[in-house]
Amino acid sequence: MSxxxxxxxxxxxxxxxxxxAALGRQWRLRSAPPEVVAALRALRGRAxxxxxxxxxxxxxxxxxxxxxxSWQGLSLAVGxxxxxxxxLLAFAAIGATTSAPGRYAAxxxxxxxxxxxxxxxxxxxxxxxxxxxxxxxxxxLTGSADSSGRERAVTISHGATSATxxxxxxxxxxxxxxxxxxxxxxxxxxxxxxxxxxAALPASGWEREDRRWRVALVRVVxxxxxxxxxxxxxxxxxxxxxxxxxxxxxxxxxxxxLLVAAACLLVAGIGSFVIAVVRAAAALTRxxxxxxxxxxxxxPMPPSSRSRA
Amino acid sequence: MIIVDSGSPVRPFEQIRGQxxxxxxxxxxxxxxxxxxxxxxxxxxxxxxxxxxxxYAELEEAGLITTSRAHGTRVRAGQTTASGLLxxxxxxxxxxxxxxxxxxxxxxxxxxxxx
Numbered sequence: 001m002s003x004x005x006x007x008x009x010x011x012x013x014x015x016x017x018x019x020x021a022a023l024g025r026q027w028r029l030r031s032a033p034p035e036v037v038a039a040l041r042a043l044r045g046r047a048x049x050x051x052x053x054x055x056x057x058x059x060x061x062x063x064x065x066x067x068x069x070s071w072q073g074l075s076l077a078v079g080x081x082x083x084x085x086x087x088l089l090a091f092a093a094i095g096a097t098t099s100a101p102g103r104y105a106a107x108x109x110x111x112x113x114x115x116x117x118x119x120x121x122x123x124x125x126x127x128x129x130x131x132x133x134x135x136x137x138x139x140x141l142t143g144s145a146d147s148s149g150r151e152r153a154v155t156i157s158h159g160a161t162s163a164t165x166x167x168x169x170x171x172x173x174x175x176x177x178x179x180x181x182x183x184x185x186x187x188x189x190x191x192x193x194x195x196x197x198x199a200a201l202p203a204s205g206w207e208r209e210d211r212r213w214r215v216a217l218v219r220v221v222x223x224x225x226x227x228x229x230x231x232x233x234x235x236x237x238x239x240x241x242x243x244x245x246x247x248x249x250x251x252x253x254x255x256x257x258l259l260v261a262a263a264c265l266l267v268a269g270i271g272s273f274v275i276a277v278v279r280a281a282a283a284l285t286r287x288x289x290x291x292x293x294x295x296x297x298x299x300p301m302p303p304s305s306r307s308r309a
Numbered sequence: 310m311i312i313v314d315s316g317s318p319v320r321p322f323e324q325i326r327g328q329x330x331x332x333x334x335x336x337x338x339x340x341x342x343x344x345x346x347x348x349x350x351x352x353x354x355x356x357x358x359x360x361x362x363x364x365y366a367e368l369e370e371a372g373l374i375t376t377s378r379a380h381g382t383r384v385r386a387g388q389t390t391a392s393g394l395l396x397x398x399x400x401x402x403x404x405x406x407x408x409x410x411x412x413x414x415x416x417x418x419x420x421x422x423x424x
Contacts, residue, residue: 099355101316101355102314102315102316102355103312103313103315103316104312104313104353104354104355105310105311105312105313105353105354106310106311106312106313106345106349106350107310107311107345107353108310108311108332108338108342108344108345109345110343110344110345110346110349110381111345111349196349197348197349197352198352199352199353199355200352200353202355204310
């Protein structure tokens, strides 16, 4: 199965698992005013629509890669970041619907884009962004031109022998991916701003639930952003490792070091890919479960199940 | 907590201004505390940003809040009503409620005695 095929199967599998986890359990929503339930469902719809748009853009990038071989996989390289960024931008751009005249309450707590961001969420975004940027700069600086003159190869020379391997994340891939990394971070901030700027639940006495949905959506945003950054990191690490492994035969006394570096990058690439898929599935799960997570509790096991257990 | 009722005869900006002024003078909102931005409060109360802006402007004119680009909108220190007066008001409000009088009638009684 080709690389894009593996990615597609993994993504579809993650979606199926996420939906099963989110919908397989029976939820009993606490009695809440209809306008509160409607508001939470609207927020869920917004988040799910953003994730669906991201998935559509990712699929489009994969189709473009398949149909435009001359692009040398560039759309695959920037696809995850563009997909997540597009979804986050759509989420940030969708404004609230107008509310009917009535009685509304507001707390005096100041909300900012960072109000509901935990240290863990911030690190989940910043660490892969930093690693991705550092690796892109390193591979960009160590890359070389291929036969077409594109900076997407790596070359090593030792005495009279030399070896070149491609694809390699040289500037042909690294430059646009650096731009996309910045795009992911900016659109994440935009989405976090939308979470803080969205109006409170339309009923007084639901301040705790209001905070809970904001925390939940910040986690969705964090999962989506980090999934894209980790998918990007996975590609960079994997192809950098693969390239280094290929040229290690002509590296002379540096062969052992290159092989170790290659092995580390390959493992990091595969590990990052797995975590990226898990994070993407978590984003979808959390988005689908939003109203239940804010209001509900799991229903007790039916009597027939309890007797079998 | 600020509550705006679109069905009330009191205009929304006056509801916001009055409730904020009461919270500041009663000490429920402390001096130096930052208030929500105009956009945030307007979104939560489902009113136009200009309505909140007008309420904030009147509160600033009354010396209860300060507004700056660097620090946002903050409650001015030292605006709390004397605790003795608040205690007396609590006693009066409790007595008024016990005889079934609403806020309008209670305030009318104060005005009558004040004269």
